[in-house]
Amino acid sequence: METTMKTDYQYRLLRIDLTKRLIASEVIDDALLRQYLGGASLGIKLLYDEVPPGTEWSDPANRLFIGSGPLGGTRVEGSGAISVVTKGALTNGVASSQANGFFGRYLKTAGFDGLIVHGASDKEVYLHIHDGTAELKGARHLAGKDTYATEAAIKKELQQGKGAASILSIGPAGENLVRFALTFNDTGHVASHNGVGAVMGSKKLKAIVVSRGKAPIPVRDKDLLLDVAGQIKERVKGIPIYDYFSKAGTVGGVYDSRGPGIIPIKNYTTGIWNIDQKKFDEYQGSRIRESFKARPTSCWGCSSRHCHMVEISEGKYAGRVMEEPEYEGMASWSSLVGITDVGTSIALANEVDLLGMDTNESGWVIAWVMECYEKGLLGKDDLDGVEMKWGDDDAIMVMLNKIARREGFGNVLADGVMRASQKVGKEAAKLAIHTLKGNTPRSHDHRVMWFELFDTCVSNLGTLESGSGPPFKLLGLPFPYDTYDPELVSTMVAKTKGTMVFEDSMVTCRFKTGTQVDLLSQAVNAVTGWDMDLQEAIQVGRRAINIARAFNLRNGIGAELDRPSMRYGSTPLDGVAAGRGIAQHFDKMLHIYYNLMGWDEQGRPLPQTLGDLSLDQVASHLWDAAGT
Numbered sequence: 001m002e003t004t005m006k007t008d009y010q011y012r013l014l015r016i017d018l019t020k021r022l023i024a025s026e027v028i029d030d031a032l033l034r035q036y037l038g039g040a041s042l043g044i045k046l047l048y049d050e051v052p053p054g055t056e057w058s059d060p061a062n063r064l065f066i067g068s069g070p071l072g073g074t075r076v077e078g079s080g081a082i083s084v085v086t087k088g089a090l091t092n093g094v095a096s097s098q099a100n101g102f103f104g105r106y107l108k109t110a111g112f113d114g115l116i117v118h119g120a121s122d123k124e125v126y127l128h129i130h131d132g133t134a135e136l137k138g139a140r141h142l143a144g145k146d147t148y149a150t151e152a153a154i155k156k157e158l159q160q161g162k163g164a165a166s167i168l169s170i171g172p173a174g175e176n177l178v179r180f181a182l183t184f185n186d187t188g189h190v191a192s193h194n195g196v197g198a199v200m201g202s203k204k205l206k207a208i209v210v211s212r213g214k215a216p217i218p219v220r221d222k223d224l225l226l227d228v229a230g231q232i233k234e235r236v237k238g239i240p241i242y243d244y245f246s247k248a249g250t251v252g253g254v255y256d257s258r259g260p261g262i263i264p265i266k267n268y269t270t271g272i273w274n275i276d277q278k279k280f281d282e283y284q285g286s287r288i289r290e291s292f293k294a295r296p297t298s299c300w301g302c303s304s305r306h307c308h309m310v311e312i313s314e315g316k317y318a319g320r321v322m323e324e325p326e327y328e329g330m331a332s333w334s335s336l337v338g339i340t341d342v343g344t345s346i347a348l349a350n351e352v353d354l355l356g357m358d359t360n361e362s363g364w365v366i367a368w369v370m371e372c373y374e375k376g377l378l379g380k381d382d383l384d385g386v387e388m389k390w391g392d393d394d395a396i397m398v399m400l401n402k403i404a405r406r407e408g409f410g411n412v413l414a415d416g417v418m419r420a421s422q423k424v425g426k427e428a429a430k431l432a433i434h435t436l437k438g439n440t441p442r443s444h445d446h447r448v449m450w451f452e453l454f455d456t457c458v459s460n461l462g463t464l465e466s467g468s469g470p471p472f473k474l475l476g477l478p479f480p481y482d483t484y485d486p487e488l489v490s491t492m493v494a495k496t497k498g499t500m501v502f503e504d505s506m507v508t509c510r511f512k513t514g515t516q517v518d519l520l521s522q523a524v525n526a527v528t529g530w531d532m533d534l535q536e537a538i539q540v541g542r543r544a545i546n547i548a549r550a551f552n553l554r555n556g557i558g559a560e561l562d563r564p565s566m567r568y569g570s571t572p573l574d575g576v577a578a579g580r581g582i583a584q585h586f587d588k589m590l591h592i593y594y595n596l597m598g599w600d601e602q603g604r605p606l607p608q609t610l611g612d613l614s615l616d617q618v619a620s621h622l623w624d625a626a627g628t
């Protein structure tokens with residue numbers, strides 16, 4: 001859609017070449033900006049254009065994009081977020097992960113909308129962005145420090161008081177190229193999927209600091225933006241799950257999800273969590289906040305009471321102060337690994353944050369090792385003398401630190417559960433939970449959530465791409481629906497594909513904007529002066545998905561990998577989903593999905609599909625290379 005309206009929206013990109021130690025800025029072309037907006041979509045486009053096929057994730061030629069979007073730092077709640085895009089370490093394909101906090105807002109006020117890093121330093125450095133400029137500083141004194149200590153040390157070094165800077169860093173796991181290392185910012189917010197922290201570590205970039213500046217954030221129609229922001233807030237309040245999260249957070253999700261069978265239990269060996277009722281009651285969100293001296297914190301422009309700092313007041317972890325874990329942290333370190341003490345679950349979740357690792361992959365790796373140990377597939381001698389028994393938090397602590405530093409058997413596990421299981425081989429490989437691309441799911445039992453299981457497997461980004469809930473209503477899809485209907489599930493994944501990516505191009509918090517694509521497009525118009533409608537907004541997300549698909553295909557990631565591992569796609573023997581298995585339906589589901597996406601049976605976007613998305617150049621790359 002063309003428009004002659006003048007826009008106030010410009011995207012100023014900071015480009016850093018670590019090899020040559022060069023820093024420059026550029027402004028993204030207006031026509032390109034209309035198609036990709038910013039955040040995830042723009043990052044995916046830049047990755048496709050600048051990273052040649054065959055480039056490994058750890059190669060200096062790989063790009064690391066960190067960016068805000070058109071709504072960044074505005075009156076829309078949760079708009080301090082960032083998207084992190086790169087070629088991921090787990091799949092060696094596109095990685096796109098989001099983190100909330102303040103980094104996106106501060107980047108805007110420092111004079112930039114995003115940054116892209118390439119090359120690699122020969123020694124540890126960190127980047128300091130401030131007052132419309134940037135400089136590299138030595139970081140050897142930060143090597144080996146955990147994420148909390150890194151943030152504290154840099155703030156002290158730069159004399160940045162409370163609220164003066166946002167710091168994004170990696171922990172020991174990122175430095176040691178653990179394939180599921182994450183980036184960590186603002187004492188608890190993470191971009192965790194597909195090893196984005198490992199890419200940062202491969203470039204010897206320990207941290208990125210953004211000092212809060214005074215640069216204005218242009219908005220074409222402030223009154224309209226304020227009105228739309230209010231509409232988004234009110235509509236999200238009407239969605240029970242988001243309204244609940246805004247008040248109570250997700251920390252109580254383990255308690256709330258046991259009944260529906262959503263929590264993962266002992267590496268999918270069962271769907272029933274046998275836990276003493278008194279201990280189970282301690283996992284209630286309200287109990288946790290009362291027992292652990294919770295005090296509220298917030299992200300930029302957010303009125304919710306979602307985030308809290310907590311302190312463990314008793315037991316061997318007494319005195320630890322940390323951000324309250326999200327649901328995935330609590331699930332990973334309770335039912336998944338046999339822990340039944342809430343304080344221990346919180347401490348383990350915090351340890352993973354300190355080391356700088358994704359809590360999802362970490363949990364699946366440890367749970368897999370524990371099942372292998374229980375079944376005699378791995379012994380004490382294999383595990384450096386560590387007895388990996390279910391529920392043994394001391395053993396878990398030891399192994400997590402071994403992973404982060406690639407010590408002993410931790411070096412095997414540091415490559416993620418798929419590669420570790422392949423290395424051990426035989427029966428152990430059958431127990432591993434992952435997609436065939438190499439990433440693990442979020443910490444749920446997706447065997448009762450076929451929509452998320454299927455979307456995770458066909459994803460091109462290493463995490464979910466299709467928006468559930470609110471987008472169903474916008475697109476006229478049924479809700480609620482039969483989660484075990486293979487035809488309906490694959491149709492709904494295809495129909496909503498890219499809606500999350502559009503939101504991640506804004507970039508805003510999912511809990512605060514609820515994938516309300518129609519209102520988000522109106523908010524974009526208020527900022528830019530454009531006339532984007534719902535259909536164009538959906539096309540932005542679809543365009544990014546198709547580029548990501550083409551990028552992965554050019555790197556050897558094809559349709560044969562759009563599937564779950566044996567255990568991930570297994571049929572539950574007990575629990576809520578007993579006897580319901582997705583594996584037998586997968587061929588049919590992929591056929592429906594590829595057809596609705598406008599792809600061929602090999603999962604390749606057809607020339608017509610790409611042409612309709614103004615991706616003719618991508619079509620020539622994909623189809624000319626295929627000799628068609």
